[in-house]
Amino acid sequence: MTYQYSYKDCLESAERITWRVEDLIGGDKTLDFSKPFMPENLVRTKALDFLSADEQRTLNQIRGHAYLSIFGVTEEFILPYVLDHARPYLNGDDYRARAFLEFASEEAKHIHLFRRFAEEFAKGFGTPCKVIGPADAIAKHILSHHPLSVALVILHIEWMTQRHYVEGVKDSQGIERRFESLLRHHWMEEAQHAKLDTLMVEAIAAKMTPAEIESAIDGYVAIGGFLDTGLMQQTEFDLAAFEAATGRRLDAAEREKFLKAQHQSNRWTYLGSGMSHPKFLECVGKLSEAKAQMIRDAAPAFS
Numbered sequence: 222m223t224y225q226y227s228y229k230d231c232l233e234s235a236e237r238i239t240w241r242v243e244d245l246i247g248g249d250k251t252l253d254f255s256k257p258f259m260p261e262n263l264v265r266t267k268a269l270d271f272l273s274a275d276e277q278r279t280l281n282q283i284r285g286h287a288y289l290s291i292f293g294v295t296e297e298f299i300l301p302y303v304l305d306h307a308r309p310y311l312n313g314d315d316y317r318a319r320a321f322l323e324f325a326s327e328e329a330k331h332i333h334l335f336r337r338f339a340e341e342f343a344k345g346f347g348t349p350c351k352v353i354g355p356a357d358a359i360a361k362h363i364l365s366h367h368p369l370s371v372a373l374v375i376l377h378i379e380w381m382t383q384r385h386y387v388e389g390v391k392d393s394q395g396i397e398r399r400f401e402s403l404l405r406h407h408w409m410e411e412a413q414h415a416k417l418d419t420l421m422v423e424a425i426a427a428k429m430t431p432a433e434i435e436s437a438i439d440g441y442v443a444i445g446g447f448l449d450t451g452l453m454q455q456t457e458f459d460l461a462a463f464e465a466a467t468g469r470r471l472d473a474a475e476r477e478k479f480l481k482a483q484h485q486s487n488r489w490t491y492l493g494s495g496m497s498h499p500k501f502l503e504c505v506g507k508l509s510e511a512k513a514q515m516i517r518d519a520a521p522a523f524s
Contacts, residue, residue: 226416228316235323235413240406242334246399252341256397258285260389265486271475276467283350283462284486285400286342287455290352291491292407293335298360299375300328306368306421324417327410338403348466351458353451363444369425370440376422376504377441379415381495382408419504426508438505438512442519445492449523452487456480493523 252258257278261267264284266277307321343349353359363371386408390401426434460479464470471479495501497520506513 226420228320228417228420231413231416231420232316232320232323235320235327235410238409238413240409242330242337245334245402245406246337246341250399252338252345252399253397254282254345257281257395258397258400259288260385260396262389263288263385263486263490265482265489268482268486269479271478276463276469279466280459280463282342282346283459283466284483286339286346286350286462287352287459287487288490289335289339289342290354291455293332293339294352294354294356294359295378296328296332296335297356298363298371299378300325300332301360302364302368302371302375303328306372320417321421324414327414331407331410334403334407338399341399346466348462350462353455353458359451362447366440366444367437369422369429369434369437370444372418372422372425373438373441373505374444376415376418377445377495377498377501379411379418380498380501381491382411383415384494384498385490415500419500422504422508431509434508435512438509442516445496449488449492452491453484456484456487459483488523493520496520496523 257264259281261281264281266272266280266284269277269280272280303321303325307318307325310318310321312318363374386404390396390404426437429437457480460471460476460483463479496516502513502517505516
């Protein structure tokens with residue numbers, strides 16, 4: 222194990238981060254629709270060489286809207302889960318209780334953040350963009366799994382978010398500055414959440430047998446399959462929004478290429494980038510090296 226996290230250190234780091242949603246969006250802080258919103262390594266619009274540069278930018282922005290919505294969905298189940306996990310510790314370890322309550326507070330802020338960006342997007346884009354949901358139904362399905370399965374999904378998401386900023390935005394040029402700011406500020410807080418969730422995974426697993434742990438990891442994989450089905454639906458929604466926004470009807474060959482390439486792009490963004498993250502695999506390997514290897518073997522299909 223190469224990580225050593227503590228509740229006290231995570232809390233102290235979190236308390237040094239003091240940004241507000243109002244600092245990032247709203248009022249005169251509007252979105253610039255002349256710019257792409259998302260890093261190319263996540264959206265992969267340039268692979269669709271039958272689209273013009275303007276059409277690729279439009280698709281990039283549609284993918285940005287989907288990113289806001291999908292993260293809004295994930296935060297909807299993370300928040301109640303973290304609150305439920307924190308409740309037994311309210312009269313125990315002060316640093317643990319405060320760290321998890323801070324975690325929950327920040328997740329509530331992220332829900333607000335993604336909603337406000339989605340509202341600004343709707344004001345400026347001009348074309349409705351459908352998204353998967355409803356969020357409460359997705360949350361209910363995910364939360365029906367074993368708590369360790371859900372904790373692993375959350376850990377996957379936290380490390381995935383780190384990768385999105387560090388690999389996609391940190392050294393990138395030309396991304397719309399409000400969106401770059403959203404990704405950067407989200408990254409700041411999720412860095413602490415990834416550490417806290419690692420501690421949460423270990424605490425839950427400590428009370429389980431090896432067989433129960435392996436079953437829960439299988440549950441994590443099953444949730445991934447459920448989300449992958451949703452990503453295919455989201456890809457179809459994005460295609461419909463693209464055609465409505467551009468007035469261009471793709472032919473059958475173009476539609477097939479679009480759906481195949483964009484579904485794989487979505488798979489990397491929300492599945493592959495998390496399940497292949499070294500820190501995520503290290504945590505899973507501590508629980509079951511066999512299951513960690515299973516995930517390593519599966520990851521290339523989502524790259």
